[in-house]
Amino acid sequence: MRKVKVRLRPIVSKINLPTVLKTAILPGDSMERLFIATQVGEIFYIGNGEIRTFLDIRPQIIKLGDSELGVSRGGYDERGLLGLAFHPEFYYNSLFYLHYSVAGTQGPGVLSEPFTPNPCNPNTLNLRWKNRETQYDHIDTVEEWMLQANGRPQKRRTLLNIRRPFFNHNGVNSLNFSPETGNLVLTTGDGGSGYDPFNLSQGDLEMAGKIIEIDVAKHTFCNNPPVVTRFDELPTPIQETLKVIAKGVRNIPGISFQRIDNQYIKYAGNVGQDLVESIFSFVHYKPIPVTQLVQASLMKSKPDLEGLINFGWRGWEGAFPTSFIRDCSTNPTLDKKTIAYYYEAIDSSLKRIEPLISYFHKDLRPDKFEGTSLTGVQAYMGNGMPDLTESVVFTDLAKHEESQPPVRGALAYTRISADCKLNDFSVIETDYNFGSKSAYYVSLGTNLDQTRLYLGVYGSMKVTDLNQGTIFEIVPDEGIGN
Secondary structure, eight states: OOOEEEEEEEEEEEEOOEEEEEEEEOTTOOSEEEEEEETTSEEEEEETTEEEEEEEOGGGBOOTTOOBTTBOOTTOOSOSEEEEEEOTTHHHHOEEEEEEEBTTOOOOOSOSSOOOOOTTOHHHHSOOOOOTTTSOSEEEEEEEEEEOTTSOEEEEEEEEEEEESSSSOOOSSOEEEOTTTOOEEEEOOOOSSSSOTTOGGGOTTBSTTOEEEEOTTSOOOOSSOOEESBGGGSOHHHHTTEEEEEEOOSOOSOEEEEEETTEEEEEEEEOOSSSEEEEEEESOOOOEEHHHHHHHHHTTOOOOOTTOEEOOTTTEETTEEOEEEEOOTTOGGGOEEEESOHHHHHHHTTTSOOOSEEEESSOOOTTSOOOSOEEEEEEEOOSSSGGGTTEEEEEESOOGGGOSSSOBOEEEEEEOOTTOOOOOOEEEEEOOOOTTSOBEEEEEEEOTTSOOEEEEEESOSOTTSOSOEEEEEEEETTOTTO
16 A cells, blocks of 8 residues: 545634534535534534534533543543534434533542553452442533524433543544434443443443444433433333444544445444554444343343444454553663453453554554554545545544654555455655644544545644644645545
8 A cells, every 4th residue: 555645725723622523414505514513512614615603512511621530631631522413314304413521510530540450460350330320520411402493503302311430531523323224323432541440341231332323213202311321220211222333442533434335334443552543344233222231131141242343342452452561661662561451352352353454552664653542534435536535544643753742643544345354554645734833633524425534633632722723624635626
């Protein structure tokens, strides 16, 4: 695979940190508009060359950048407005959906210090999340909204309220509609901290660490769903709207669907821990109804998980058994990597799927880059950039070798693989001169038919550093096809 060169065309600048980039056609409109959701709670759209406010829920968003357990995060945060999805019939029914962290729900957190497993201490390998109603970080909500005839959006109902143990790993670009089933797809991270302390991602009844389908056509008439952490805590009418597509998720920056030969390939990135960032792909799967999982638990039997996708976390980090790094102070190139969950890796080795591609935090190959954190995965089906046609494009927050200011993010691509087997990737070079400012690549989006790509760039890692965002369209290097 060879390097591809593209141009970044600025669309709008001086906005807050963009978490979601996607397009929709407003009811009564004739033009596809680019919508931008920001982490602090704003949603804008681009119309007639100017930016307009679609919705502003900043007062409903938890205060971002606060300290946790008395230790300042310095403005870094993974909560906020994380998901925006328009109903496939949005033009006709005006429905859209939000996922965000709710104001006023800040809790004390769970663990008193950062977690690292110790294979020599079973107590660190078998932790349980206890006292969940009092020991948590915040509450996330998934809501259905409607754009009223007067142009003002209004909340219709709450679909889910989820209690989260830590501030991080809540997913981002976490809501998307499946063109295959027509259902709303919610991606949830493993709950946060590091190394998934409570192994929530593999727990069948845990809502954390999953890809979940929600049948929004079913009205549960439950206007105030309880705040829960597990599927069996939900009322039966809500359980009946949910199916689980995948487990073993650490943290996903969205899910992308690509139609090839009358079937849909699903792509989902899994943010890594210490070693590797991974993108998984699958075609065939069998979603498991939540009612079936709950019933199996009540009967004290093992549920039938045939067809359920398992990304392998926490036993596996991409294609590797999950490891933690012990520094060799005299020679950093000799850092030791110790398997954290040896028996879990064995147990899940045949139950998991292999990643489509992986890229690494340390990589000496001259044609690659050393990554930090996967931030977006999108299929590209356009012809404007023929070198990328039918490829899968992805972004990394910041190149590891440029971790000191000014930082630059990374853009890359891989070819599709009909058998979803391990593949290679190549770098996408850009022409844009960011000067002395840092450029973290924080989000990646596309339009309705996947013929355009949009990149969200931010000048800081701190959500409290405001108005440092720019949205670009990724266009051909020759300027053709704009």
